[in-house]
Amino acid sequence: MRKILIIGSGKSTSYLLKYLLDKSEEEDLHIIVADKDIQNAKNLLNDHKNSQAIALDVFDRSAREKAIENADIVISMLPARYHIEVAKDCISFGKNMVTASYVSSEMADLDKAAKNKGLVFMNEIGVDPGLDHMSAMDVLDRIREKGGKIILFESFAGGLVAPESDNNLWNYKFTWNPRNVVVAGQGSAAKFIQEGTYKYIPYHRLFRRTEFLEIDGYGRFEAYANRDSLKYQSIYGLDSIKTLYRGSMRRVGYSRAWNMFVQLGLTDDSYTIDDSENMSYRDFMNAFLAYSPTDSVELKFRMALKIDQDDIVWDKLIELDIFSNKKMVALKKATPAEILQKILMDSWQLGPDDKDMLVMYHKFGYELDGKEYQIDSTMVTIGEDQTYTAMAKTVGLPVAIATLAILNEKITTPGVQIPINKEVYQPILKELQEFGIVFTEKEVPYLGYNPLNV
Numbered sequence: 001m002r003k004i005l006i007i008g009s010g011k012s013t014s015y016l017l018k019y020l021l022d023k024s025e026e027e028d029l030h031i032i033v034a035d036k037d038i039q040n041a042k043n044l045l046n047d048h049k050n051s052q053a054i055a056l057d058v059f060d061r062s063a064r065e066k067a068i069e070n071a072d073i074v075i076s077m078l079p080a081r082y083h084i085e086v087a088k089d090c091i092s093f094g095k096n097m098v099t100a101s102y103v104s105s106e107m108a109d110l111d112k113a114a115k116n117k118g119l120v121f122m123n124e125i126g127v128d129p130g131l132d133h134m135s136a137m138d139v140l141d142r143i144r145e146k147g148g149k150i151i152l153f154e155s156f157a158g159g160l161v162a163p164e165s166d167n168n169l170w171n172y173k174f175t176w177n178p179r180n181v182v183v184a185g186q187g188s189a190a191k192f193i194q195e196g197t198y199k200y201i202p203y204h205r206l207f208r209r210t211e212f213l214e215i216d217g218y219g220r221f222e223a224y225a226n227r228d229s230l231k232y233q234s235i236y237g238l239d240s241i242k243t244l245y246r247g248s249m250r251r252v253g254y255s256r257a258w259n260m261f262v263q264l265g266l267t268d269d270s271y272t273i274d275d276s277e278n279m280s281y282r283d284f285m286n287a288f289l290a291y292s293p294t295d296s297v298e299l300k301f302r303m304a305l306k307i308d309q310d311d312i313v314w315d316k317l318i319e320l321d322i323f324s325n326k327k328m329v330a331l332k333k334a335t336p337a338e339i340l341q342k343i344l345m346d347s348w349q350l351g352p353d354d355k356d357m358l359v360m361y362h363k364f365g366y367e368l369d370g371k372e373y374q375i376d377s378t379m380v381t382i383g384e385d386q387t388y389t390a391m392a393k394t395v396g397l398p399v400a401i402a403t404l405a406i407l408n409e410k411i412t413t414p415g416v417q418i419p420i421n422k423e424v425y426q427p428i429l430k431e432l433q434e435f436g437i438v439f440t441e442k443e444v445p446y447l448g449y450n451p452l453n454v
Contacts, residue, residue: 005032021050097121100127122418139377154246229244
């Protein structure tokens with residue numbers, strides 16, 4: 001049997017494993033899942049006859065090399081920073097490799113070695129990055145094939161809670177790594193191009209400059225800018241484009257409320273709080289406010305951030321119970337961001353019956369025969385439950401489909417790459433439709449770059 005080694009069995013592996021197990025008989029596959037803690041893998045594999053769960057510490061070089069040498073292809077579902085050691089072993093043992101993570105500089109440096117050995121190292125084949133690349137290139141290539149010139153491209157994505165499970169004032173719950181949500185946008189100013197001019201949004205203004213979007217049947221959303229909208233400009237062939245903007249989607253009102261945390265400094269991850277393990281949530285909030293012998297923490301908070309008591313933002317903050325005297329931080333030497341994450345996890349975890357939602361929205365503006373046109377493309381996927389989530393579906397299925405295509409030599413171009421070529425994205429997008437991951441396109445009047453607030 002052909003052996004597929006999957007290293008890591010986190011939240012995004014449920015659909016990946018289900019797809020490969022369902023194909024295992026007809027494709028002659030044996031699925032090996034390696035993880036330091038294999039219980040989740042065992043639960044998902046459910047003693048399938050064509051599967052095996054093995055304990056593996058990725059830092060155990062000997063065990064890692066043995067597992068990789070024994071495989072026909074390797075999927076790394078580890079945190080991105082750990083891919084490189086797996087990738088080096090794949091070079092050594094001549095194994096193709098698939099990841100859903102961004103191409104790091106260390107991974108890019110392996111391109112020549114991968115090409116010399118004829119190996120496919122497919123990266124960024126999840127949802128964002130992944131589905132965004134494939135769905136965007138599909139439309140961009142079609143516009144170019146009919147002679148159109150791309151003048152605008154905007155791309156947005158968000159992992160949100162499904163409408164039927166949306167029961168808090170923030171209209172949000174954690175559907176992916178909570179830490180990434182808390183520190184989103186930090187590190188550098190957001191950068192994009194608007195009508196031929198470079199634009200920048202510093203972190204302290206990021207959540208107050210948003211664009212509104214409408215998706216048929218799902219209502220209104222807002223989006224804030226990604227740190228670097230220009231990362232894929234040349235890769236997508238958009239060097240002469242007038243407007244290029246990428247952003248993250250939330251429900252309307254989220255960003256204005258989140259900005260309160262940013263302004264107070266609660267998302268800072270650069271230093272630790274003394275005696276944090278003995279703080280209550282109320283103590284934590286008070287630590288960032290001016291001293292007053294008479295005013296309450298709540299009043300000082302509202303005065304510092306100019307929040308009226310009848311403002312919905314205040315209701316959102318109260319809902320999180322951030323002023324509790326009873327709830328304890330209980331984290332030693334924690335950063336403000338780590339403490340805020342703990343507080344939010346009390347309220348924003350998906351419940352047993354909750355479903356998540358993955359939304360994606362692309363705008364394409366182009367010129368053809370002297371006229372301007374626009375295509376809007378949207379995709380919404382709803383999860384089934386806490387295990388088979390929309391996030392796991394939109395990450396895991398593209399990874400699984402690409403892996404099988406590489407194994408079957410339908411994807412053969414060697415080197416470190418992302419899924420922007422037709423041999424990759426066309427068959428994957430087509431197969432994803434069978435699983436309900438469908439992009440809906442419509443022609444709309446071209447309005448140029450016209451957000452309400454940016």
